[in-house]
Amino acid sequence: MMFGRGNQEDNADRVIRVYQAVTLAVGGFALFWTVIFLVRGYPLLAFAEFFPVIAALVCFALVTRRRLDLFLLVAQISFLFFVIGFCLMFDVPQNGAPRVTHLFLPVLGMLAYLNHLRRPSRLQLSVIAASLVAFVVLHAADLRLPFAQPVPPDLHRIGVWLNPTMAALIFCTAIYALQQRLSAPRGIARDLVAALRHGELSLAFQPQVDGMGEITGAEALLRWHHPAKGPIPPSIFIPAAEEVGLMPLVGSFVLEEALATLSRWQADPKLGRLTLSVNVSASQFNEADFETTLRDLLARHHIDATRLRLELTESVLIAGLEPVAEKMASLKRLGLTFSLDDFGTGFSSLAYLRRLPVSELKIDRSFVTAAAENDRDAALVRSIRAIATDLGLETVAEGVETQAQLAFLKSTGCRVFQGYLFGRPMPLADFELSVLAPKPKPMPPPERPTPRLAAG
Numbered sequence: 001m002m003f004g005r006g007n008q009e010d011n012a013d014r015v016i017r018v019y020q021a022v023t024l025a026v027g028g029f030a031l032f033w034t035v036i037f038l039v040r041g042y043p044l045l046a047f048a049e050f051f052p053v054i055a056a057l058v059c060f061a062l063v064t065r066r067r068l069d070l071f072l073l074v075a076q077i078s079f080l081f082f083v084i085g086f087c088l089m090f091d092v093p094q095n096g097a098p099r100v101t102h103l104f105l106p107v108l109g110m111l112a113y114l115n116h117l118r119r120p121s122r123l124q125l126s127v128i129a130a131s132l133v134a135f136v137v138l139h140a141a142d143l144r145l146p147f148a149q150p151v152p153p154d155l156h157r158i159g160v161w162l163n164p165t166m167a168a169l170i171f172c173t174a175i176y177a178l179q180q181r182l183s184a185p186r187g188i189a190r191d192l193v194a195a196l197r198h199g200e201l202s203l204a205f206q207p208q209v210d211g212m213g214e215i216t217g218a219e220a221l222l223r224w225h226h227p228a229k230g231p232i233p234p235s236i237f238i239p240a241a242e243e244v245g246l247m248p249l250v251g252s253f254v255l256e257e258a259l260a261t262l263s264r265w266q267a268d269p270k271l272g273r274l275t276l277s278v279n280v281s282a283s284q285f286n287e288a289d290f291e292t293t294l295r296d297l298l299a300r301h302h303i304d305a306t307r308l309r310l311e312l313t314e315s316v317l318i319a320g321l322e323p324v325a326e327k328m329a330s331l332k333r334l335g336l337t338f339s340l341d342d343f344g345t346g347f348s349s350l351a352y353l354r355r356l357p358v359s360e361l362k363i364d365r366s367f368v369t370a371a372a373e374n375d376r377d378a379a380l381v382r383s384i385r386a387i388a389t390d391l392g393l394e395t396v397a398e399g400v401e402t403q404a405q406l407a408f409l410k411s412t413g414c415r416v417f418q419g420y421l422f423g424r425p426m427p428l429a430d431f432e433l434s435v436l437a438p439k440p441k442p443m444p445p446p447e448r449p450t451p452r453l454a455a456g
Contacts, residue, residue, distance in 0.1 A: 019063040019071065027056030044149060045090060051082055072115050076127045080108060084134050090151050092144040097156060100163035105135035107171050188232075188240035195224055196253060203257050204425035207434065208277070208396060208418045211410055215435050217275035217309075219418060220258050221425045222250070242283065251284035255297060261428065262308060263301040270435055275307050277339060282315040291327060298334065305335030311362065313341045317352060325355050332357050339396070343384060353391070361388050363414070365399025372404040385412045 030052035037046035055078040062071035083104055091101040109131035116124035137143065150156070195201050202225070205218040224232040241247050258278045265271035284290060298305055310331070317324055328338055339360040340353070363384055370377040381397075388395045397409045400419030409417065423434065 019068070020060060023056045023060040023063060023075075027053050027060070030056065040152075040155075042152065045151070048086060048090065052079070055079065055082070073123065076108065076112055076115075076124075080105075080127065080130060080134070083108070084138070087138050088143060088145050089148050091156075092148055092150050093142050094150050094156060095153060097160050099138065100160055100167075102135055102138040103164055103167040105131045105138070107167055109135075110171065188237050189244040189246055191226065192224070192237055192241055192246060192250070195226070196249065198227075200225055200227065201250075201253060203254065203261070203428065205428060205431035206418060206425040207423040207431065208275075208416055209422045210417075211415055213422070215274070216416065217277065218431060219277040219279075219311075220254060220261075222254055223425075242281065245283065247281040248284045248287050248290075251281055252293065254278055255280075255294065258308065259297050259301040259303055262303045265307075266303060268436070271432060272304075272307075274435070275309050275337075277309040277311050279311040279341065280316075282313070282318055285310075285312065285316050285324075285327070286318065291330060294331065294336075295334065306337065309337045309339050309360065311339045311341040312358075314352070321352055321355055325357070328357050353387070358393065360394045360396060363395055363397045365419075368397050368399045368405055368409070368419070369401075372402065372408045378408065381409070381414075382412050385414060389413065 030049050034046045034049040034053060037043070037049060055074065058078075059071050059075050062068075062074060083101055087099050087102050091099040093099055109128045112124050112127040112131065116128065202223050204221045204223050206221060207215045208217045208219060210216050222234060222238075224234075224237055226232050238247075241250050255278060258276055262276055265274060287293075298308075332338070337360065338356070338358045339362055340356070340358045341362045342364045343361040361384060363381060367377050367381050367384075371381045372378070385395060387393075394416060395414050396416045396418055397405075397414050398418050400406055400409065400417045400421045402421065405419075406417065406421060426434070
């Protein structure tokens with residue numbers, strides 16, 4: 001991916017720790033009430049309260065394994081069913097006091113909306129709709145199961161005050177988070193435009209190597225060093241740029257810098273043989289003048305177009321398969337090559353692979369990470385290699401970090417690798433030095449002494 005991994009992974013680690021803390025807090029709170037109900041002699045209520053404990057432990061395990069999408073799905077659906085079930089079975093109107101557990105449903109809908117903003121999906125919209133409909137129905141109607149067992153009056157009186165207070169606090173927090181989510185992109189976008197003017201953006205280069213460890217190329221990774229805030233993670237400014245339509249502008253900067261680098265490399269025999277991969281966003285590629293702009297850049301820098309590789313994801317197909325295929329074919333006639341990034345993570349890769357003139361598949365790091373230890377991931381990597389072989393395509397394995405991963409990938413026939421095992425993203429000068437520096441010659445094996453024949 002063009003925009004790097006280092007800062008993005010640091011930010012992801014912080015998110016993981018926050019989610020872990022939240023799931024443990026929810027589980028601990030539910031366990032506390034489970035014990036209280038058991039001590040007070042309400043085993044059915046204790047059993048019901050134990051359900052969030054189990055759900056929290058499952059969510060903690062999913063977060064620890066970095067299955068964030070599955071974690072959000074399990075958390076939202078399990079707590080949606082818990083709140084509805086608890087309202088119908090235990091938290092029913094009594095003695096003139098209304099039920100109160102349903103007040104958490106709008107909060108759940110708000111959280112689902114925040115997740116929908118992060119990664120839009122119909123499932124998140126379904127959770128939002130279900131939360132709001134259930135809230136209205138449970139508030140307006142005295143619905144309860146025929147065998148409902150109301151919460152004891154003394155505990156219900158506490159809940160009448162405690163639950164609305166907690167729901168209001170969480171709702172206010174969600175409103176604040178939503179405000180930050182909606183206002184942050186514009187603020188970041190303004191700073192990003194200023195960063196382009198003031199030269200705060202730069203490219204880092206991560207080596208791509210062959211099976212012998214020789215550097216064959218690099219991937220250009222965008223970096224932003226703010227003079228006051230320090231490094232800004234790509235996971236923050238790239239989504240903001242996408243949301244406000246700045247990606248064509250940012251992408252043009254990356255292409256300009258990349259082609260200037262290739263032009264400089266042409267003067268050196270070692271650097272001149274390298275390829276440079278640049279990720280192109282869907283919004284940039286689908287610009288009407290993208291092809292013209294790229295032609296002008298190639299002509300101005302007088303580079304060998306075969307040394308530039310454009311990395312695309314399936315999101316580029318939002319403009320339709322035919323126009324995208326035609327534009328790619330036209331650019332390929334200039335000598336450009338294309339790489340299909342994050343291959344295997346989408347839904348229609350196989351359907352459009354035969355139509356697009358790509359020359360390379362990038363095996364997503366999520367497969368590489370577990371391939372040496374997980375049979376299913378290993379099978380997926382072998383399948384991707386088989387597809388590439390049948391279609392005459394090269395493969396690049398991203399995220400290679402261990403010798404075990406490298407050994408497995410080599411056994412599948414993969415010939416190009418990228419990851420921390422070979423080098424982190426680095427400034428241009430450091431990357432060029434790593435290519436130009438003389439490699440130490442391997443030491444010859446020690447001579448074995450000639451065995452002497454025993455005298456007879």
